[in-house]
Amino acid sequence: MSAQIWALAGVLAVTVATFVVGWRASRLANTTQDFLVARRTVRSRRNAAAVSGEYLSAASFLGVAGLVLKDGADALWYPIGFTAGYLALMLFVAAPLRRSGAYTLPDFCEARLGSRALRGLAAVLVVAIGILYVVPQLQGAGLALRNILPWVPTWVGSAFVAIVVIINVFGGGMRAITVVQAFQYWLKLFAIAAPTLVLCVLFVGKGGVRDSDTTALSEPLPPTFTTASTINVETPVVLQAKETVKFYARGTIDGEDADGSAYWTAGSEHTVDAGTTMHFSQGSSVPVVTGAPADNASWFAPAATSEDVFTTYSLMLALFLGTMGLPHVLVRFYTNPDGRTARRTTLHVLVLLSLFYLFPIMLGVLSRLYVPELLVDGKTDKAVLALPLKVVPGLGGEILGAITTAGAFAAFLSTSSGLLVSVSGVLSTDVLRGRVRDFRFATAVAGGVPLALAIAVRQSDISLTVGMSFALAASTFSPILLLGVWWRKLTWVGAAAGIVVGGGLTLTALVISTISGLTGGWAPGWVSQPAIITVPSAFLAVFLVSKMTPAKVPSDVAQVRLRMHAPDGLGLTRDRAVASFGTAEERSRLADGRHRK
Amino acid sequence: MAVSVLSMARHIAEELKDGLSGAGVRSAARGVRRLLAVDFVGMSDLSSRVVWAPAEPPFYADANALVEKVLHSETREGRSPLVAVPLHVHNELAGVLVVAGATRRAEVREASAWIVEALERGRLEASAEQAAQAELRALRAEISPHFVYNALTVIAALVSSEPDRSRELMLDFADYIRYSLAKHGEYTTVADEFHAIETYLALQRAVLGDRLQVQVRVAPEVLAVALPYLVLQPLVENAVRHGIEPRAGTGHVQVRGEAEGNDCVISVEDDGVGMDPALAEEILAGRGGTDSVGLANVDRRLRNVYGPWYGLVVETAVDEGTRVVVRIPRFQPGVMP
């Protein structure tokens, strides 16, 4: 009971803090003062913290650990991919994009290719990607709240986060978005690092893996329950038992009523229906949901089948190229004053992200030892939330659990806010064009639609859904960004073809995998991560169609390229009369108020 | 049928935007040729160098001679199948149109009239742009001598008593003059405009002393937004000159810049004497007299660059102060500092 109170207190504290930080930073000071000479630029580090804060969503905070718990070494590609995506951004896109002056992705399409039709198409895709990314955040919120208060239906958590975010954006709390998101990063880092360090210290103190209660991670045996556990299966699941296991069940197993002890032989697979309760005694081996490695040795080792390797490469492609196409990533670049700072900011982001991802990985490994029961119903995203109490029973565990829950909610809030602001911005600019630009109406739509979807659609692993939105971004916008920045002959027709082909293929794959998920899972693994097919197709489409429409190359392409690649501060694009009033050096020395403060 | 004719006519007009010496002449000539369904069409400006579509005809010597004749006589010369007509743009000769092929007089006349209209419109647009530039330059030169005198006097007064402050103010003054007068491109950043108004306000505070209290706040997210030159400065000068100076006691001026969705919103507010809203409307419409050209100019320039939704919004009433709001999109194609 007290664990729940602590956790709720943590959640409320984070929510309140978010509001307070946002509103305080955007209101005027109360006293009349002289100049508040606004800091001329946002320091690279602050901006990097803001970018990282917004980027670290539920997928990073909860999903990574959950997938490590379920899939083992293969899940490590997620944190690598999330970070490598930023490297790709930095190498190929950051500085030229900033110099182009574009604020959003549709802006870039218009700036580079001069087509309003393409801009509209890009806007539609931005909204689609944004919605696809927000839905798992809201579902994760529902899951997290349910973890604290099991009697609460999942839609409550989703609605809570959605409403908080909408109110925050309405109230202007996101106007000081840099400050708010930077704060969120440090909060999340603390919320994941502190518990992890504490748990690791205690783990090592307890004797580590030599603790006889648990299966060693490298043994070809399934994990074992460290304590007696009761699992309520909420969605139908197919389990595989690597070893024989005896347990008590009440509900429906394999289509027959079960009430009493059940006995599964080694290597068998069984279907467990929703509403079944299973009780395992301490030390019994854990049956694992099919599709995931069933014993610790195969969990510990990376992909061993060719299909898995194929899926891994597909995932890498999606994550490496998808980051640059996410709506809330690009807009953060605008805060940098020039291209050089944009590059540096991304470098700092790499550091901040790498620092963060260390911890969920460790938590995932610990979860395999301490909360293997999550493998039974497949809801491994709860790992970070449930782990502290298992390792440290009592007050310490409750507090640590509250911290991680608070961090998870910080992740939901920050990413959803960032996405909401970006998507509603694009909606009000590009879709509701011609009418009075009503930002608030767009915000309500951009918040309400994902909420409806989050409630209606079945929940799958957070990281998988997020991976799909990365695939969509990689298949639609990364060809345009990469080729737009570096290739002269890109035309708007080619770009549109790329969006249609890449987006169409990805959305088809999404539909197929959803249907397959509901009707028994007949689709091969790569359909849920189709990047390896869709991304090259998109690139090919863009390339070929651009070659076929050479007349549509924008007439100012040489000037646009010059603007994007010319080093900052060069007189090439700006005033030539600097000579009349001092050298460029003098001007920059004097002309920024430094003589005053 | 009508659609292709109209679209061809539009294409011709588009290509002739830069005049008869511009890059689109050949393309326009091709269009004219297609419309008239003849073998050859040529257009030349006053240099008598003819641009032909589809290519130079075998009888080009004759055609060139005809063109020379037209340039001298300024009337139609030749007969079908080789005709040359003058092109009079705004009642002065600008070039010649040559048509080789079977045509009727009416056709050639209509074609040349259309070309002339296209050229006239192109010229009008060019001169509108020039007018805007000139007005911008005039605006720049509009530094109030009264202000300069006061500022320099104050600086001089402080030289011995507060030398550091006096030095600061002098540098502020130098910045202010540099920004207002230097020849720049068309656009600047919010950061630079805010710096300019800060120098101005620093000087005014030195001149007005306690009668002026100032608060300037700008969100870092919008510092990099590009906007046209001298959009904020006239507003702030108005606020101080018309709002605060005429009034007794302390006046407050508040300048804020922040992001709102995809837009950047900047507001200049003062609690001075305000003005009659009807008068404000007159001023925005350009009928306010030479004194308040600034506001109308800013409004017009904003709407020219960003579109009709982005004019100034003025909130005011007598003795209630004034608030002027500028709203610009963070990204607008072609607007780059």
Added chain:
Amino acid sequence: MSKHSAGPGREESGPRSYSDPPTKPRRKRVVLADSRAPVTRLRTVVELEEQTSYGEELVRQLIRAQFKAAAVAWLSVVLTLAALPALFFFLPQLTLVTVAGVRLPWLAMGLAPFPLLFAAGYWYNHKAERQERDFVAMVEK
């Protein structure tokens, strides 16, 4: 549709932040009816330096050099990372190797990539900034 909203009306805004207690200001909003003044958007021309063919060539060289640096950084990272799944697939005995108490796959995939990514980024940043400095020095002579 000549008057449009620029945000919350003055009448509804919150307390002003001056030290004098505010009377609710009753101002009237004024927006110009856009029928009179010209609304046609002038073609906004971006002013750029006259591009001589030499200047164009210099810029093209810079672009090529920067792309090469970026490609080198990217490929070295991606090829290293992409080799890992194939490596562990074809040589499964590598998955049993232990370095400092930690299995090789976890080290190679969970720890090592991050410094690698940062190193590539840092190298590229350094190179790109130097290229840009050289370019500016050359052009501004």
